[in-house]
Amino acid sequence: MSGSSRLTEEEVERYARQLVLPQWSEAAQLALGAARVLVVGLGALGSPVALYLAAAGVGRIGLLDDDRVERSNLARQLLHGPADVGRPKVESAVASLRALHPHVVLEPHELRIAEENAVALVAGHDLVLDCSDSFATRYLLNDACCQTGVPLVEAGVLGFDGLVLSIQPGSSACYRCAFPLAPPPAVARSCAEGGVLGALAGVIGSLQALEAIKLLTGVGRPATDALLQVDGLDLTVTRVHLQRRADCPACGPAHPRSSTL
Ligand SMILES: [Zn+2]
Numbered sequence: 001m002s003g004s005s006r007l008t009e010e011e012v013e014r015y016a017r018q019l020v021l022p023q024w025s026e027a028a029q030l031a032l033g034a035a036r037v038l039v040v041g042l043g044a045l046g047s048p049v050a051l052y053l054a055a056a057g058v059g060r061i062g063l064l065d066d067d068r069v070e071r072s073n074l075a076r077q078l079l080h081g082p083a084d085v086g087r088p089k090v091e092s093a094v095a096s097l098r099a100l101h102p103h104v105v106l107e108p109h110e111l112r113i114a115e116e117n118a119v120a121l122v123a124g125h126d127l128v129l130d131c132s133d134s135f136a137t138r139y140l141l142n143d144a145c146c147q148t149g150v151p152l153v154e155a156g157v158l159g160f161d162g163l164v165l166s167i168q169p170g171s172s173a174c175y176r177c178a179f180p181l182a183p184p185p186a187v188a189r190s191c192a193e194g195g196v197l198g199a200l201a202g203v204i205g206s207l208q209a210l211e212a213i214k215l216l217t218g219v220g221r222p223a224t225d226a227l228l229q230v231d232g233l234d235l236t237v238t239r240v241h242l243q244r245r246a247d248c249p250a251c252g253p254a255h256p257r258s259s260t261l
Helices: 009-014 026-034 046-056 089-100 118-122 135-148 198-217
Strands: 036-040 060-064 105-109 127-130 152-158 161-167 226-231 236-241
Touching: 026 198, 036 046, 046 060, 046 089, 046 127, 046 198, 060 089, 089 105, 118 135, 127 135, 127 198, 135 152, 152 198, 161 198, 198 226
Parallel strands: 036 060, 036 127, 060 105, 127 152
Antiparallel strands: 152 161, 161 226, 226 236
């Protein structure tokens, strides 16, 4: 499907409800089909992200995770079912996405992103989605995307709170501009410790997929230079304006990339 200049009859039918949108076009659909994205983390956020991106017609999707499916994942990680417990998440994700859309090219990476492989993994993609549950991964991906110029849609969920941040390296505030310092490990709780509700992860992951689709097609205005905070308990959404920092070690023009957290 990628690289062609016209949609096939099957694609016109499959994508009919988005093609009919006045803001959408065959060119937007073809741009999605030609896109290569990387989803880092195939859990609570990665599940809706990968499902919606595949369904919408993103041509190539890299799937990165080194975990295996656990029973405690099933309440929110909809890429995986009870029969997948014990199976690598990349394998069950490929099976679910293949069933949803047989033509999407899926590129599984059963590994953990680290300082030594982050730039090589990110390079060559049109966009990266951070669906991890780790502050270290957030900073690694942010710095790798700033270094390679690959747009990044960052998101996180914990408890009933979620956030989304779209980053266009070199032109909008990056994650380090918003959060220059990583929280100390004692403060940074994981979902395992703090808990999370699947429906909230679904909302945040869907927003992340929406932002990715906008960045890939040029449709609408992505929420760059903004931090979207969602409070799921009273359903309030707060949009905080962000500015690039001249002294940002990741994206600031005067400073080389720093590898320290
Ligand atoms: Zn920055």
